[in-house]
Amino acid sequence: MSTATVSRVINGHGNVTHATRTRILRVVERMRYVPDSAARSLSTGLTNTIGVLLPDLYGEYFSEIIRGIDQAARRRGLHLLLSGVHGSAAEAVLAIRALKGRVDGLLIMSPYADSAFLADHFADDTPAVLMNSPVRGNSHSSFCLDNRGGARAMVRHLAQVGHRRIAFIAGPQNNFDATERLAGYCEAIAEFGPDLKEFVLPGDFSEESGYRAAQRLLTLDERPEAVFAANDMTALGCLHALNEARVAVPGDVALAGFDDIPLARFVSPPLTTVRVPMAELGARALDGIAAAVGAPAATPTSTQTVATTLVIRASCGASAQLRAVDELTVSGSDAAGN
């Protein structure tokens, strides 16, 4: 048997007698022959692998993205080459370079890697799709969470419940999610005209920063009626400080977060927040890059948005009727500890 015939059998290209096919398959089985992917990649130019670049691999947020990507990839028979890029833009360039010949396409989430950046550094033919990244330049498709819409919805909800002085604890300044959430907050405040006023405190997504922001709020003459934190961990830090100061939530101050981390429904009071479907974002982004790999030219670049959902629990002071009934809460005597 020649290598050509074996190759045809293995790849199911026709023109092989049934007899020889079975004979070859039997030998393949007996020898435990497995074709070498590297050689196959070299000759076909296909790797059936998607490179995934994330700024970090830690925590619920990325774990969920990876899960979504993995499920979608498995559905398509694609492999995943995973890489965390913690450092600078230079490191990102190196990381992407190192993937040349290893992957058919790239799924990128990084503060540095906007479309213009990619176009600058890679005359490459490797298609790429961005996740949750600023869109500058239009040579790449991108999928983003609707952070802005979610933040707007939250502010509208807080206003509807009756709160007027709504403060916002921001996230890190160079973080895309954080700036979008801030923008959404500002837009919604503006919608209400002179009735509502912006009030933004600095933060960095950490529990610690929420704690400090709350302490600062408590020193103000005119306390806000509601505090909207850029993410749940910040909101929890905030809650901790308010509990320590014996300020009732939501009695004295309403509180809201963003992300709907598992902790959110466990604290007391359960936290009103915005759910971000990270797994869906990952899955849709992978579908996007798979499509681009399949038909490089035919795929127009686009920016798609993944919807977020308002999750109303007790911490915002909405009446009980408004709140979902299926949320599990753990009754606790006092504050959640640190």
Place this chain on the structure above:
Amino acid sequence: MSTATVSRVINGHGNVTHATRTRILRVVERMRYVPDSAARSLSTGLTNTIGVLLPDLYGEYFSEIIRGIDQAARRRGLHLLLSGVHGSAAEAVLAIRALKGRVDGLLIMSPYADSAFLADHFADDTPAVLMNSPVRGNSHSSFCLDNRGGARAMVRHLAQVGHRRIAFIAGPQNNFDATERLAGYCEAIAEFGPDLKEFVLPGDFSEESGYRAAQRLLTLDERPEAVFAANDMTALGCLHALNEARVAVPGDVALAGFDDIPLARFVSPPLTTVRVPMAELGARALDGIAAAVGAPAATPTSTQTVATTLVIRASCGASAQLRAVDELTVSGSDAAGN
């Protein structure tokens, strides 16, 4: 310039004039030349990639493993090919086969993939290291959490605090962590002679199963003084049920979990538990496979144990003195195996 010289420059093999080297480097820079990894792999037989097979990619547990693996891999300049294997042993075989030629080594965590299984299905020369898997056969190294030691330490602690009737809520029967934890519980109970008695309730690591187990405990004539759940989520379900029944924790019943998930310190009372250093497990396993890849023959197969740590908080009823301001941690592991 010939391809040979370019290759020597890029790989830093000596014997190239400084003049030609700089000339080549300049051209490389200008053309944005990046060597094709597939071709390089084919000719060198090295991919600089480790395949990682996990039973699932969801949640804190795996997210931490991946983080540890990634950090260690980055340190060594290795890439990660990630794959979730949800299904049967057959699926695992397919997944491993598909990695032939793509990876230099395998990092495997799967209930099916013990060493004997691997030896059966792969006459392969690809080295592999197992994580948290039953060790049958000795052709592969493996790294395991000291689940057993952690469980023993917890039971000893509960006994030391004064509890005598200590119940255990088990995990899924086919889960390696779960069976090890159960074994540790039983061993520790046996240590205390007739003083303590085993009492095991079924569970499956879910919050729900903890809730049901607690409800069942409450119907007993002689309630346990302490409940040790096979993981934290189960303990939380348990706590929920106890709260509903107005049973004080730790006043009426002490409670302990396993894993030290982030939630554990947020609930009320904060949960006494066993911390499992998943990231460290991942990192050490990657170091192990990297060593095996580097020196295939020289690496003896071994089974190493990663220590777990007792984290004493309020839910177990330990006196305040025993607990630190933040939290007291006690080493809960025996020496690493051979």
Place this chain on the structure above:
DNA sequence: CCCCCCGCTGAAACCGATTACACTGTGGGT
């Protein structure tokens, strides 16, 4: 002055697959 050795470079084999193309043999049409 000749020769040898050594340092640098290039030509070509090789890794293990895919695939275009050549070849062989059979059956059917005229």
Place this chain on the structure above:
DNA sequence: ACCCACAGTGTAATCGGTTTCAGCGGGGGG
């Protein structure tokens, strides 16, 4: 009976690197 079309198989080029080995030129020692 002859030829052609076509299905089945094999040969060899190719992918893009690495690496062995040969060639070439220059400098130093005899």
